[in-house]
Amino acid sequence: xxxxxxxxxxxxxxxxxxxxxxxxxxxxxxxxxxxxxxxxxxxxxxxxxxxxxxxxxxxxxxxxxxxxxxxxxxxxxxxxxxxxxxxxxxxxxxxxxxxxxxxxxxxxxxxxxxxxxxxxxxxxxxxxxxxxxxxxxxxxxxxxxxxxxxxxxxxxxxxxxxxxxxxxxxxxxxxxxxxxxxxxxxxxxxxxxxxxxxxxxxxxxxxxxxxxxxxxxxxxxxxxxxxxxxxxxxxxxxxxxxxxxxxxxxxxxxxxxxxxxxxxxxxxxxxxxxxxxxxxxxxxxxxxxxxxxxxxxxxxxxxxxxxxxxxxxxxxxxxxxxxxxxxxxxxxxxxxxxxxxxxxxxxxxxxxxxxxxxxxxxxxxxxxxxxxxxxxxxxxxxxxxxxxxxxxxxxxxxxxxxxxxxxxxxxxxxxxxxxxxxxxxxxxxxxxxxxxxxxxxxxxxxxxxxxxxxxxxxxxxxxxxxxxxxxxxxxxxxxxxxxxxxxxxxxxxxxxxxxxxxxxxxxxxxxxxxxxxxxxxxxxxxxxxxxxxxxxxxxxxxxxxxxxxxxxxxxxxxxxxxxxxxxxxxxxxxxxxxxxxxxxxxxxxxxxxxxxxxxxxxxxxxxxxxxxxxxxxxxxxxxxxxxxxxxxxxxxxxxxxxxxxxxxxxxxxxxxxxxxxxxxxxxxxxxxxxxxxxxx
Numbered sequence: 001x002x003x004x005x006x007x008x009x010x011x012x013x014x015x016x017x018x019x020x021x022x023x024x025x026x027x028x029x030x031x032x033x034x035x036x037x038x039x040x041x042x043x044x045x046x047x048x049x050x051x052x053x054x055x056x057x058x059x060x061x062x063x064x065x066x067x068x069x070x071x072x073x074x075x076x077x078x079x080x081x082x083x084x085x086x087x088x089x090x091x092x093x094x095x096x097x098x099x100x101x102x103x104x105x106x107x108x109x110x111x112x113x114x115x116x117x118x119x120x121x122x123x124x125x126x127x128x129x130x131x132x133x134x135x136x137x138x139x140x141x142x143x144x145x146x147x148x149x150x151x152x153x154x155x156x157x158x159x160x161x162x163x164x165x166x167x168x169x170x171x172x173x174x175x176x177x178x179x180x181x182x183x184x185x186x187x188x189x190x191x192x193x194x195x196x197x198x199x200x201x202x203x204x205x206x207x208x209x210x211x212x213x214x215x216x217x218x219x220x221x222x223x224x225x226x227x228x229x230x231x232x233x234x235x236x237x238x239x240x241x242x243x244x245x246x247x248x249x250x251x252x253x254x255x256x257x258x259x260x261x262x263x264x265x266x267x268x269x270x271x272x273x274x275x276x277x278x279x280x281x282x283x284x285x286x287x288x289x290x291x292x293x294x295x296x297x298x299x300x301x302x303x304x305x306x307x308x309x310x311x312x313x314x315x316x317x318x319x320x321x322x323x324x325x326x327x328x329x330x331x332x333x334x335x336x337x338x339x340x341x342x343x344x345x346x347x348x349x350x351x352x353x354x355x356x357x358x359x360x361x362x363x364x365x366x367x368x369x370x371x372x373x374x375x376x377x378x379x380x381x382x383x384x385x386x387x388x389x390x391x392x393x394x395x396x397x398x399x400x401x402x403x404x405x406x407x408x409x410x411x412x413x414x415x416x417x418x419x420x421x422x423x424x425x426x427x428x429x430x431x432x433x434x435x436x437x438x439x440x441x442x443x444x445x446x447x448x449x450x451x452x453x454x455x456x457x458x459x460x461x462x463x464x465x466x467x468x469x470x471x472x473x474x475x476x477x478x479x480x481x482x483x484x485x486x487x488x489x490x491x492x493x494x495x496x497x498x499x500x501x502x503x504x505x506x507x508x509x510x511x512x513x514x515x516x517x518x519x520x521x522x523x524x525x526x527x528x529x530x531x532x533x534x535x536x537x538x539x540x541x542x543x544x545x546x547x548x549x550x551x552x553x554x555x556x557x558x559x560x561x562x563x564x565x566x567x568x569x570x571x572x573x574x575x576x577x578x579x580x581x582x583x584x585x586x587x588x589x590x591x592x593x594x595x596x597x598x599x600x601x602x603x604x605x606x607x608x609x610x611x612x613x614x615x616x617x618x619x620x621x622x623x624x625x626x627x628x629x630x631x632x633x634x635x636x637x638x639x640x641x642x643x644x645x646x647x648x649x650x651x652x653x654x655x656x657x658x659x660x661x662x663x664x665x666x667x668x669x670x671x672x673x674x675x676x677x678x679x680x
Contacts, residue, residue, distance in 0.1 A: 002062070003032030003050040003515075004074040004148075005165040006127055008136045010044075011155035011215045016669050017046035021169060023660045026050050028164040030660070032076070032515045038062050038664030040072050045129045045136075049074045049664075052518055054369055057266050060100035061664040066110060067095070070132040075102045076161050077124030077146050078520070080260040080527070085119065109137075114208055117222050121260075121528045125203070127159055134213035142223040143376075143526055144192070144205030144502035147511060151200050157211055163197060163345045167648065173199055174649045176603060178463045179472040184347050185637060186453045189503025191475055196346045196644070205502050223528075224480060225497050227490035227535050243541055247554035250533060254555065257527030258285035261372060269522065270295040270363060271372040273323070274572060275311030277552060278374030278383070280560045282524055286372045287319045296321040297363050297371065299355045302329040303575050314561050326362045328355040333579040334586050338643055343516040344508040345648070347641040349452065349633040352574045356513040364517040375510060376525030379501050380534035382489060382542035383549045383569065385412055390444035390492050391543065393431060397438035406431075411546055441483060442476050444492035445499075455634050458608045475499060489539040577627050577635035581620035592642035601645040609638050 005025040007017040022039050026048040030037070033050030040047045040063035049062040055078065063072050079085070082101035085108055090096070094107045101122075108116035109128060114137075123145035128137040138159060140148050151158040151166055160166050167174060180196035183189070190196055192204040203209060206223040262269045271283040273296040287294045296316060301307040309325075316323045333354040340354050341347075363371055378384045392408045399405055406428050434446045442449070459467075475498060483491060506523075514521045524530065534542075541551045548569060556565045580589045591597055593613045598606045616627055616635050627635070 002052050002076045003029035003161040003165070004048070004076045004125065004127060005029065005160035006045065006047040006074060006129070006158070007169070008045040008129060008157045008159075008211070009155065010134070010136065010157055010211045010213060014156065016041050016043055019667070022046045022048045023662075024168040025160065025165040027660050028168050029160070029162050031518055032161055034518055036061060036663045037660050038074075039662050040065075040074075040129075040666045040668075042131055042668040044134060045072075045131070047072060047074045047127065047129060052369060052520060054078070054265055054267050054520060056098055056100035059098040060102060062102060063664065063666065064098070064100070064102050064106065065666075066106050070130060071106055071110070072129045072131065073102060073106055073126060075105060075124060075126040076148075077122055077126065077141065078264070078522070079104060079120050079122040079124065080257075080264050081119075081121040083264070114210075114220065114222070117208060123523070123526070125161060136211040138203055138209045140203045140205055140207055142206045142528060142531070143497060143506065145506050145511060145521075145523065145526065147507060148203040149195065149200055150203060150209075152211075153199075155215065163195075163200060163648070166200060167652070170652075175199070176601075176645065176649060178466040179470070181347070181459075181463065181603070181641070182456070182467050182472045184349070185455050185459075186449050187475065187499045187503065188349055188452065189499065189507065190346060191473060191499065191503065194473060197648070205498075225494050225531070225535055226480070226482065227486045227494070229482065229485035230487065243551060243554060246537060246541055247551050250530070250551055251555045253527070253530050253533055254281070254524055255285050255288070257524035257530050258282060258372065259289045260527070261522035261524055262286050262289040265370055267369050268295070269370045269372060270297060270366075270368045271321075272296070272359070272374070273298045273312055273315055273321075274374070275308035275315065275564070276374070276570065276572075277549065277556055277560075277564060277567075278377035278525070280311075280315045280374075280564050281377075281552065281556050282372050282374045283315065283319055283321070284559045285524070287321065294319060294321045295366065295368065296323045297359060297366070297368075298323070298325040299359050300325050300327045301355070301574070302327055306573055306575065308570065311564050311567065314563060318561055324362060324366055326358055328358055328574070330575045330579040330582060331584065332358060333575060334582070334589065337579075337639070338588060338647070339516070340513070341640050341643040342647055343512040344640075345512070345644070346508065347637055347644055348504075348508050349455075349637045349640075350574070351576050351579055351636055352572060353509045353513050354579075355574050356509055357516055360514045360517040360519045363519050369518065370520040370522055371514075372522050372524065373510075374525065375505060375521070375523050376501070376531075377549065377552060378571075379493060379497050380525055380531060381537075381549045381552045382493060382539075383552075384496065384571070385569070386444060386448060386496065387489060387492050387543055388412060388546050388548065389431075389447060390488065391546065393435060393447075394438050394443070394488060396432070397435040400432060400435055408546070439488075441479055441491065442495065444488065445495050451630060452633065454630060455637055458604050458612065458634060458638060460602055460605050462602055463604075487539045489543055490535070493535075576632040577616050578620065580635070580639065581616055588643075589639065592639055592646075597642060597646070600650070601642055603641050603645060604638055612638070 033052040035053040036051040038049040047063045063074050065072050079101040082104040086104050089107045123141045125140050125146035125148035175198040177198040180190040180194050183191050192202040195202045208220045210218050271286045273283050298312045300309050333351050340357050396405045437443050544550045595606050
């Protein structure tokens with residue numbers, strides 16, 4: 001995995017960006033690829049690359065060109081089917097100089113144009129500069145495993161894997177975008193192309209963007225999650241696979257996806273092991289894919305409520321893996337939290353990314369650059385409680401006063417120390433809100449979005465005023481035409497994929513925490529063949545009654561201990577506000593909640609936030625660390641937003657002082673003035 005950045009003058013007759021600026025940009029993302037650095041520059045464009053060497057260690061340097069030097073690529077990711085694509089391209093006459101998947105992308109683009117991205121099975125963010133036609137192509141993988149940010153102004157385009165690289169150019173303004181903030185405090189993440197920084201876009205997953213020399217810009221979506229319609233499901237009733245047959249197909253597809261992610265690597269690949277169903281299945285398949293030592297890595301929690309050590313060790317015994325683990329305390333979370341926000345580059349509402357930041361550091365210290373994880377399973381085979389919530393609420397909507405139907409909510413959230421169901425009648429009233437919207441788009445996510453949106457009461461009058469005057473883009477305005485024809489579970493799965501999975505799970509908890517320590521995550525459940533197979537399954541193969549992930553359990557029962565297959569669902573969580581409410585909490589916590597800091601950022605209402613802080617602090621001092629869900633999210637959301645402001649807006653993020661040495665340097669600029677001409 002790698003980091004990429006660049007500046008391209010599409011229509012402006014400006015001088016090329018200086019080598020010094022290119023160096024500053026790549027130095028800010030050196031954590032994404034510390035092994036080698038490369039730069040390409042001509043009279044219109046500058047491209048830089050920070051390499052994490054995983055495939056073709058000796059000859060895969062970037063930026064990389066085609067044979068005649070007209071196409072130049074910088075690529076962050078892996079194309080797992082590159083071997084098969086290369087054979088096809090060689091058969092049609094293409095010749096290769098390297099053994100890298102990067103070169104396969106270039107030849108595939110030459111042969112198939114934009115259609116090539118539909119044939120890639122992988123995870124990527126990339127830029128291809130056509131120096132002959134003076135056009136720039138940007139592309140991102142189907143579900144947004146790899147990030148790509150863009151700023152464009154007056155005929156010039158900046159792009160980068162992370163915002164830090166864009167802000168290395170002092171000409172780019174720094175300002176919080178209220179609309180990106182508004183989306184985070186509803187959906188948990190900005191919805192691409194919106195970002196939390198004004199003027200910066202995030203290329204949406206499954207999207208291609210092309211800038212041409214005539215000033216035109218075109219966007220094309222080459223993939224989006226799709227599901228069979230009600231009619232198609234009914235037509236297939238008599239001919240579809242039985243559950244056992246479908247489970248065998250899923251097992252084969254998952255095994256193939258895992259093999260690709262283990263064997264298509266020139267460095268060892270380890271595996272995360274949470275103790276849950278998803279990571280256990282993937283770890284078993286990773287173990288089966290390649291002979292020899294197999295390494296697994298786990299988080300343990302000092303707080304028993306979050307700890308899954310028993311199941312982790314049960315799986316380690318089954319795998320006979322060489323296992324390493326780290327114990328995470330509340331103080332650990334508070335200590336690393338500023339670094340976590342430096343890498344998420346957006347506010348977050350939970351501390352869950354922090355232990356993963358610590359875990360990736362352990363992986364890197366163990367000498368590993370790549371790990372398998374179970375991310376994506378809950379979205380593909382309906383594992384989240386939100387899917388069960390929606391099913392119960394839909395059932396209740398038919399008889400809203402039924403006492404028996406209301407009791408079904410007692411089966412949700414058994415793992416929470418402060419379960420919503422303990423509130424009795426108040427909980428029932430909460431679940432009954434919006435029942436009149438059953439069958440409408442967004443019904444499944446109504447309770448979550450409503451709860452999170454309640455945090456907007458902490459916004460300052462300035463932010464609130466902007467939001468009242470300008471409507472923020474909403475996911476329900478962008479639904480596919482086919483959405484209404486899908487099963488309710490499929491609708492809920494779609495919303496979960498395009499909001500939480502892409503914007504939070506794969507970003508704040510995934511790529512950013514892994515790459516903070518130069519580790520690449522590989523996700524077999526997000527293999528395109530696995531995703532499309534799961535999306536085509538009938539709802540009852542995923543969620544039978546309130547039994548989630550039924551088909552995956554069928555796969556798992558032959559592979560992993562029965563106790564793990566049959567255990568109650570316990571999603572990955574970590575201590576939230578309680579991590580910052582201890583007597584020896586880091587000084588920055590008090591600073592970020594101070595009236596002066598709140599006034600300076602201008603994001604939140606000082607009185608409201610001070611009240612929240614006092615409430616949470618009093619509960620902690622009284623020995624009752626159990627805060628409500630809303631208070632937990634509010635505390636973490638405010639703290640992370642404040643840290644973001646002071647790290648990226650108030651202060652200029654600076655890379656480490658070490659000098660970047662370009663091992664690959666192609667400079668086609670013959671003459672440059674002593675000072676770079678800035679395009680404004």
